[in-house]
Amino acid sequence: MVDLVMDDTRERMAKAIEHVRIEFANVRTGRASPALVENLLVDYYGAETPLKQLANFSVPEPRLLVVSPFDKGAMAMIEKAISNADLGLNPSNDGVVIRLSFPALTEERRKSFVKIVRTKAEEGKVALRGVRRHARQELENLEKDQGLSKDDIERLEKVLDKMTQDEVAVVDALLSHKEQELLEV
Numbered sequence: 001m002v003d004l005v006m007d008d009t010r011e012r013m014a015k016a017i018e019h020v021r022i023e024f025a026n027v028r029t030g031r032a033s034p035a036l037v038e039n040l041l042v043d044y045y046g047a048e049t050p051l052k053q054l055a056n057f058s059v060p061e062p063r064l065l066v067v068s069p070f071d072k073g074a075m076a077m078i079e080k081a082i083s084n085a086d087l088g089l090n091p092s093n094d095g096v097v098i099r100l101s102f103p104a105l106t107e108e109r110r111k112s113f114v115k116i117v118r119t120k121a122e123e124g125k126v127a128l129r130g131v132r133r134h135a136r137q138e139l140e141n142l143e144k145d146q147g148l149s150k151d152d153i154e155r156l157e158k159v160l161d162k163m164t165q166d167e168v169a170v171v172d173a174l175l176s177h178k179e180q181e182l183l184e185v
Contacts, residue, residue, distance in 0.1 A: 001142055002139070002142060005139060005142065006135070006156070006159070006160075008135075009131055010163065012131040013131050013163065013167045016131060017170055017171065019124065022035075023123075023124070024175075026039070027120070028102070028105075032065040032102050036065075036087065037067070037100070038051055038057065040085050042078050043080075043081070054069055055067045055068055055069040056070075065100040066097050066098070067097060067100065075093055075098065076093075078098060079098055088109075089101070089102065110182050117175060117182065121174070128167050131164075136160065139160075
């Protein structure tokens with residue numbers, strides 16, 4: 001049972017780290033990236049559909065993203081979803097593809113993005129600590145139900161703390177890399 005709790009904890013922490021990576025990818029760095037728009041929800045004939053299911057993406061230049069819809073009838077809906085997403089991008093539609101030109105970021109905008117990234121990193125750390133708290137509760141329940149010794153619980157809690165510290169260090173490394181990326185001119 002203890003192995004199941006520890007494996008579940010590792011899996012949950014890995015998912016939390018992956019979520020942080022996805023959140024960081026959604027923060028614009030001045031370079032064109034499909035990750036910024038691919039999960040936008042488009043009202044496609046009454047159904048909320050992720051943009052990645054409706055179009056292909058290409059990056060012909062560092063500051064240009066081209067969205068090629070599979071259904072040309074969805075152009076207006078895709079354009080509206082991008083405009084309403086408050087990404088600071090103005091879509092231009094030529095009837096075949098939608099072009100998104102990424103303007104250079106101002107210093108003020110870069111600093112606001114850094115604040116957003118720091119907030120997302122802190123949310124990731126809180127999620128990791130929540131996973132640790134849940135695992136500790138599971139271990140305490142095992143102690144009561146299966147009679148694990150106090151020494152075993154203490155040893156396992158040290159392992160949990162080490163695992164949490166390692167994952168928090170991963171979030172800090174991701175944050176540092178993203179900050180450098182954002183502040184790069």
